[in-house]
Amino acid sequence: MSGPTTLSGPGADLHARGVRYALASFVDLHGVCKAKAVPLDHLGAMLTGSELFTGAALDGVPQDVSDDEVAAVPDPASAMVLPWRPDTVWFASDLQLAGRPFEACSRTILRRATEQAAAMGLRFNLGVETEFFVLRRAADGGLQPASASDRLDKPCYDLRGLLDNLGWLDELVQAMNALGWGVYSFDHEDGNGQFETDFGYAEALVTADRVTFFRLMAREIARRHGLIASFMPKPFADRTGSGAHFNMSLADLGSGENLFTPDDGQPGWVSELGRQFIAGILRHAPAICAVIAPTVNSYKRLVVQGSMSGFTWAPVFICFGNNNRTNMLRIPGAGSRVECRAADSACNPYLAAAMLLAAGLEGIREGLDPGDPNLVNAYRLSPEECSARGLHALPRTLGEAIEAFAADPLSRRVFGDAMADAYIAFKRDEWSSYHGAVSAWETDRYLELF
Structure with missing residues (x-):
């Protein structure tokens, strides 16, 4: 293919913008980008699936070494020119095998879930709060916050810490806005060296693409400033961990109306449809936890204590409620959406969104009732009080979570057998x-104890 190439969205008129290379990108089991690059003159072939990949060489692309290669077929609407490398354009891609969708492709798994929603006349809207640490290497090789002044015991919303990091933060926020994401807030979070950016919600597949690209972009921009951007859920035992709160709602596929808005307009709550969605997620919470909190380290975040400022702000119980941040599922003060607080920054956003959506849709189809909301600080409840309220704990370890995932039929319905088997085997x-x-x-504890 030669001559100018025109695409809709951020990738429009790539030749005129000086773009020389295109990336056919997809994610492995972890949500980490994999790709091949082609000169822009070969874009036409790339868009039809010319770039092939050996699945057996990757985590979570379940294939044998003797299998045919999978093809990455880019979604033209997902095109994003790299802000730090404007001669290169990135495309989120779906994997195909022998000309058909590859069952174990993360993006295809989410697409299947959104198609189920569409068959019910629903669109899944999603916004993800991106929390992460930005650190630098100390002289002794250890890690410390990017700013030397970032030492407060309670650094949440610290203005000095924010301003000291505004150089790389400004570059990141400007890049996000240039891509049309609509950043509306960013701040210093509760851990030293921890930050959050918030940008506009979108249809779930678009948001998952953006979260995937965000992690790539944040790491690269931080690296150019001599820093490390980390999406590890809990890099420091005495600091708050990094969540990736999923803010979810369902809209009417035709009108776009938010169907989680209460009929009586009462702020701080959701409609009956929203309650049913919540109930479906609560039913499958242990299995979902293996996907939204996917690492050994994730469960060191999902504890009551473990922060210099006191509580961790992470949920430990399977419950929902109002603006109360101790619930797994929180209904923010403005209402009309549901926030899952158990998800962390290490999750594969496609798989996480697919599991949450599929569980919520089950709740709607079966007309489930989530019961009474938890309106108190769940951190302060005794085991007896939790039992009396019917509150059950989230899995305490990855081992517990992955066994719940393996035992729950929803997991295979969402992932398909090949990906479910690969996920279970890898996490075990x-x-x-x-x-x-x-x-x-x-x-330290045992070497010289005895």
Whole structure:
């Protein structure tokens, strides 16, 4: 293909913008980008699936070494020119095998879930709050906040910490807005070196593409400033971990009307449809947890204590409520949406969104009732009080979560057999490997104790 190439959206008129290379990108099991690059003159072939990948070489692309390669077929509407490298355009891609959708493609798994919603006349809208740490290497090789002044015991919303980091933050926010994401807020979070950006919600597939690209972009911009952007859920034992709160609502597919808005307009709550959606998620919460909190480290975030400022602000119980941040599912003060607070920044956004949506749709189809909301600080409840209120704990470890995922039929309905098997095998192995490692905590405690 030669001559100018015109696409809609951010990738329009790529030749005129000086773009020379195109990336056919998809994600592995972890939500990490994989890609091949082609000169722009070969874009036409790339858009039809010319770029092939050996699935057996990747985590969570379940294939044998003898299988045919999968093809990455870019979604033209997803085109984003790299703000830090404007001669290159990125495309989110769906994987195909032998000309048909590859069952275990993360993006295809979410697409299947959104198609189920569309068959019910619904569109899944999603906004994700991106929390992450930006750090630098100390002289001794350890990690410290990017700003030397970022030392407060309670640094949440610290203006000095925000201003000291405004150089790389401004570059990141300007890049997000140039891509049309509509950043409306950013701040210093509760951990030293921790930040959050908030941008406009969109249809779930678009938001998942943007979160995937955001992690790539934040890491690259931080690196150019000599810094490390980390999406590890809990990099420091004594600081708050990084969530990726999923803010969810369903809209009428035709009118776009938010169907979670209460009929009586009462702020702070959701409609009966929204309650049914909540009930479906609560029913499958343990299995969902293995996907929205997918690492060994994730469960060191989902605890009551573990922050210099006191509470961790992360949920530990399967419950919902109003603006109360101790619930797994929170209905923010403005109402008309549901926020899942158990999701963290290490999740694969496609798989996480697919599981949450599928569970919520089940709740709607079956007319489930979530019961009474939890309106109190769940952190302060005794085990007896939790039992009396019917509050059950989220999985306490990755091992517990992955066994819940394996036992729940919803997991295979959403992932398909090949991806479910790959996910279970990988996460069981991750849990086993963690238990085989000897930590500094163990040597510090036991080496000379006896």
